[in-house]
Every structure is written in C-alpha cells, then in structure tokens.
Amino acid sequence: MSLAAVTIGEYIEQLSRRVGESLDGLVPPETQPPETIHKAMRYSLFAGGKRVRPVLCIEAARAVGGGEPDGIMDVACALEMIHTYSLIHDDLPALDNDDLRRGRPTSHKVFGEAMAILAGDALLTHAFVVLGGLGDARLVSELATASGTVGGMIAGQVHDIEGERQPATAELLERIHRAKTGALLRASVRMGAIHAGADEEELDALSRYGEHVGLAFQIVDDLLDVLQTSEQLGKTAGKDAAQQKITFPAVHGIEASRRMAEQERVAAHACLEGFGANAGRLHELADLIVDRSK
C-alpha cells in the first residue's frame, strides 16, 4: 500500500487500533485475579486515547529503519502505560480533582480513590515489566528518566502544582511544559529510534523533532482548553483558567500562541530533512498535531 493511498487520519486510526490490540495482549485480562486492578488498568487504557506517544514511537522507528522492527509495539505500549498512569494520578482529588476524562468518569470516580492510586502504580510498574522483557536496558533508562523528577514528567507535575502559587512567566511556562509533557513525547520518538538502531546523528535529529512536536502539542492543548467546549474536549473545559494553571494562551495570548505552534511545526519538519520518504508520516503527524486547533 503506497503512502498516498491512505490519508494520515485513516493511517493513524489503523495504527491506533493495532496499538490497542497490542495493549490488550500485554495487560493481564480482567478475569485474572485480582480482577479489580486489571479492570481499572484496562478502563483507563481503553478510554479512547489518541495513542500519540505510541504512534510517534513507531513512526520514529520507521524513519530510521524503513519499517516496524520486532518488539516496537511493546516499546510503544510501555509509553502508553506511563502516559495513562500519569492521567489517572493527575485526576485524583488530591491533584487536579477531575471527574471527567475523554468524556467518561475518571478512574477514582469509578473504582474509588484507593484503586485509582494502585491502578496508576500498576500501569507504571507494568511498563517496566514489558520493557524489561525486551532485554534492552537503554530503553528502561530513557523511559524512567523521562518520567522522573529531574526534568521529567513528575518534575513537571510538581512545577505545575507549585506554579499555581507563582507569577506566570514565559520561563516558568516553558520549564513546566518541557518536563510535564515534553519529556515523554521526546522519549517516545527517541525510544522508537533507539529500538530501530539509530546512529548518534539520527537520534539527535529525531530528539529535536520530538521537542518541537512536543512543544507544539502542548501549545495546541492549551489553546483547545480555552477555545473548545467540554463536550468537544471530552474533559472539563476552561479548567486550566479556573485552576489558574500557567498556559501558553494565558502567558502569550491566543494569537501569539498560534504563531508559536506554527514555528514549532516548521522547526519539526526541518529536523526530518535527512530521513527522506521514511519520515513521511512524521511530517504528517507534525501537521496533524498543529492543525487540531483549527
């Protein structure tokens, strides 16, 4: 099937479905005791997520090697498990206290707070069960570091919580974003590239692609929170402003934020120059991520 024969939307839908099938095979079934925890893990994993991180991971591998290397689905699914755990814990009453996620009640609303905490822990842990099985400790280091407290996802969550008590500056905004969503998106691209055997130069170019796409993604996410209704968004809209979160529109305004997203799109494309046709879907993904806000 040629690249042009399938639109990027259809392509991602197919790839997301395959990611979902792989996740289904990697997570213990609901009938496996203790049933409740596996139900809770699956409830959040199969809640209509867009599988952005797995798709970036798989397409980065394709950019390097021209195809899908053995085990790439496991790498992709480990990323989705980490992302999903972070959403479950983020939504908890003690953190963002969100009742709605992707149009459905959040984990603690359905399973109670104790089980939601454990389901998050379990998904975080299971990501490393899956990665450990692949036998490449570099992937473990990448994922754990991107999820951690030094410039990683947890650092971002802490900055985010503490940022609510600080003046909203462009510098603070960038620091929060780089850690909270940027690190894992960058790691998604890097892990796909590493698993496909990228050399230093390829890994460097794709890391920068991941940073630009990650920043574009966050800007657009912030814009959507301002511009869309809860129904369109599938989660409580305007929540960022209500919680006085530091966002791109709050700091830079809506129009400047849109221009920033455009700049990141252009920069992302430029990083892919050396990869030729194998990076076709990565080009389309950068566009798709920015165009979500239109």
Add this chain to the structure above:
Amino acid sequence: MSLAAVTIGEYIEQLSRRVGESLDGLVPPETQPPETIHKAMRYSLFAGGKRVRPVLCIEAARAVGGGEPDGIMDVACALEMIHTYSLIHDDLPALDNDDLRRGRPTSHKVFGEAMAILAGDALLTHAFVVLGGLGDARLVSELATASGTVGGMIAGQVHDIEGERQPATAELLERIHRAKTGALLRASVRMGAIHAGADEEELDALSRYGEHVGLAFQIVDDLLDVLQTSEQLGKTAGKDAAQQKITFPAVHGIEASRRMAEQERVAAHACLEGFGANAGRLHELADLIVDRSK
C-alpha cells in the same frame, strides 16, 4: 576481618549505613529543583528503615560470589526505593490512612497528599532509572514483576483491601502475604544472586530461601503488631486488628504463628546448604528475622 569478629547486629548496622550512603548518592539532592519532591523522597528513604531488602540482596550476592560485585549497591537501593514507595502509598488516607510510620509523621502528613502520591511515583520511577543504568534488563524484569499485579506487591495490596470484606481463611492469608511482602523479599534475594552471576541451581535454592525468610518475616511482623506497643513499634500498634486485616495471629493464633515462623526458619537454613561459609550472614539473617518477636 573474620565473620565471627563482628556480631550480626553490628554487621547489619554497618551494611545499612553503607546502603544509606549509596541511596544518598543515587537520589537527587534536596537542593535540586523541584526541591519539594526530592525532600519528600528523602524524608521517607531516610526514616530509619531497617534496609532488610538491600541487606538480603547484598548477602545473596555474597553467597554466590563470595563478595560484593560492582553495582550491587545500586541493585540493593532500587529495592529499597520500591519498598519505600509502597509504604508512602500504603499510608495514604485512601488506603491505610496511617499518620505514623517508624515513629514519625507519614509523608502525606508532612508534605500533603498530592506530594505524597508523587513522591511514591517518583521513588518507583527512580528505581528503574537506577536499574536501567546497570544495563541488565533481567533485573528490571525481576523487580517490575515482583512489584506488579500478577502475584506481585500491588496484587497483594489489592487482595489486602478486598480481603477486609472476605472471610479470613488460611488460604487467603497466604495468597495476600505471598504477593504483598513475599514477592519483593524473594526478588531481593534473586536480584542479588542474578547480579552475582548465579547458575540455575543456585538461583533456585536462594529463591526458596527468600520465600521462607519472607514468610517468616510477615508472620513475625503480624505478631509484633499484636504484641508490641505503638512506641516500641514506631507505628500505630493493633492497627491490623482495628482494620480487620487478615493476619497470621488472627487466623492461626499466636502460638501456632510462632511455630510457623520457626518452621520457616529451619526451612530457610536448609536452602543454604550448598553455599558453605559464603552464606554465613544469610543464616544469621534468617535467625535475626525470626528472633525479632522474642
């Protein structure tokens, strides 16, 4: 220095201190932003824990190779990070709701619930940063599986929560224990042995040692909860009974529980037969664990 020259108590004190020093070097300093999360991680890591899992890990390595292989402290510290994360999350209001741990206020009492959740997440994540750095994915698989939902620590926590609503049978008790504390204690011994290059036979014998010692440890822990005051225990005593937790004394009675611990001690010693003098400290550890209740 000969084995006999230092008593097991002194020996463990020295080894625990070295584990503490290694932990200090492996966890970001309190001055590293975001400071709060690193303070919270360190508060619980340096709260006077007995370092049982690190000590078992290091001594299992010694039983196999006669010394401490390079990197064994990292393996040992990763185990302590997982154990500490589990305590922080276990103590949360939504779970055991405990205000006191090792004689000090629990993490959420000091740092608030949000930061305690994130500190637990951070320690869990950091264990894999550390293990990833060692380059051996087998250790990652061991630790993640022992911490997970299929017979691992999280399975035990779920059984524990749900067990409060079920009749207390010997079978349920064993299932909870094997998962909740047994899996990580067994993994401590296994990971030390694997890191020291154990062959199949050695790994099998030490795994069984870990199971017996783990069971003895839990029985004694349950006995201490019944027999000691909160002051002696450093945490709220009698909490198990108050929360209708399934414990060995509750199911089997105090005297039978003591006899069971003795049986496990004897079985643990028997597993070490093939290791000669290198397993001297593992023999002493088995005794020490059982004798805590006297």
